[in-house]
Amino acid sequence: MTPHLLIVGSNSPHALESAYERAFHQLGWSVSYWDPAAVLQKVARGGRVGRFMVDFLTVDPWIRKVNREFVLKAIEEKPTLILTFTHRQIRAGALAQIRAAVDTALVNIWPDTLVNWGTHHTANLPMYDLVATYSQQSVAQLQRLGASNVAWIPLAGDPDYHRPAAACTPEEAKQLGADITFIGGWRPEREAVLTQLAQSSRYTVKIWGPEWGRRCKGNEIITSAWQGRPLFGHELATSVANSRINLNIIDPTNYPAANMRFFELAVIGGLQVCSPCPEMEDTFRHGEHVFYYRDTAELEAVVSSLLADENHRQQVASAGQRLCLAAHTYTHRASAILQRSLPRLAPASTLLPVDITTQV
Numbered sequence: 001m002t003p004h005l006l007i008v009g010s011n012s013p014h015a016l017e018s019a020y021e022r023a024f025h026q027l028g029w030s031v032s033y034w035d036p037a038a039v040l041q042k043v044a045r046g047g048r049v050g051r052f053m054v055d056f057l058t059v060d061p062w063i064r065k066v067n068r069e070f071v072l073k074a075i076e077e078k079p080t081l082i083l084t085f086t087h088r089q090i091r092a093g094a095l096a097q098i099r100a101a102v103d104t105a106l107v108n109i110w111p112d113t114l115v116n117w118g119t120h121h122t123a124n125l126p127m128y129d130l131v132a133t134y135s136q137q138s139v140a141q142l143q144r145l146g147a148s149n150v151a152w153i154p155l156a157g158d159p160d161y162h163r164p165a166a167a168c169t170p171e172e173a174k175q176l177g178a179d180i181t182f183i184g185g186w187r188p189e190r191e192a193v194l195t196q197l198a199q200s201s202r203y204t205v206k207i208w209g210p211e212w213g214r215r216c217k218g219n220e221i222i223t224s225a226w227q228g229r230p231l232f233g234h235e236l237a238t239s240v241a242n243s244r245i246n247l248n249i250i251d252p253t254n255y256p257a258a259n260m261r262f263f264e265l266a267v268i269g270g271l272q273v274c275s276p277c278p279e280m281e282d283t284f285r286h287g288e289h290v291f292y293y294r295d296t297a298e299l300e301a302v303v304s305s306l307l308a309d310e311n312h313r314q315q316v317a318s319a320g321q322r323l324c325l326a327a328h329t330y331t332h333r334a335s336a337i338l339q340r341s342l343p344r345l346a347p348a349s350t351l352l353p354v355d356i357t358t359q360v
Helices: 016-026 036-043 047-053 060-077 092-101 119-127 138-145 170-176 188-198 220-225 233-241 260-268 296-307 310-327 330-341
Strands: 004-008 030-034 081-084 105-110 130-133 150-152 180-183 205-208 245-248 272-274
Touching: 004 016, 004 060, 016 030, 016 330, 030 060, 036 060, 060 092, 081 330, 092 105, 092 119, 105 119, 105 330, 119 138, 130 138, 130 330, 138 150, 150 330, 170 233, 180 188, 180 233, 188 205, 188 220, 188 245, 188 296, 205 220, 233 260, 245 260, 245 296, 260 272, 260 310, 272 296
Parallel strands: 004 030, 004 081, 081 105, 105 130, 130 150, 180 205, 180 245, 245 272
Antiparallel strands: none
């Protein structure tokens, strides 16, 4: 019988849930979705105002209805495995009822800074067979909060969504590429770094992402570099592949872990220059798979050196891509989750998980 996965979350192609869907399909699983946020919108009362306020207020009767539908979905499908993510709607009682009614494994994937951890997440911890956290340093902290089985399962690359050899027209390459590209949301730390970098006339800098225009109205350097919108999928891959340097400024609250962009840039085959990322620096090594910088003075020196040496850029970008494809895709992560939560179903093939520190 084909094992079945129920993903509790969004089926948007841009979402992390979809990356895991594609990975489990590759491992031979059937996959379905149940979206608690969509159900909450359905059960909310008060028309448009009520549906808007559910993002800001917790209304217990509505949350109970959401969790009842979750339990009914699990009983109906009887999945082999249920994956939950950072949902604020799911409660421990629903997870306990599912465990009582269905023979299934419950796994939580935590892909976010612990700043966004809530008390309801803590209450849910005893119900999970596994908590898969993106940060090695957060393992001990989640154990202190009450998790019995925690594993470091970093984020990864998705070669099906961010295709490494993204075909594009010359017009797309010109529009989306640059000497230096940053793709991501606004943060004050990112604005400071990019302001210093973008004021140089020696190279072009493009910024893609939300909020930059609103947040940086008085910063002409940033508003000139901002392209007015975010990038996803094919456009993101095209931009990365056609930019000489791709800058990754990791949010300080994610330190010391890697963010999603770290692996997206690698799997596409872009040359990455990254802020400090201690958890990955022994695996994706400086000058071999990626370049790291510690401050803006070092960043400017790295940028100047790399822009003058196309062969070195290509060599490092290719090495980073090979390493990501060999050991750091979501198929590898899905295999690791199975080995730690359902070892009887872990694939006995080349898709078995590899050590995080595997080198290529």
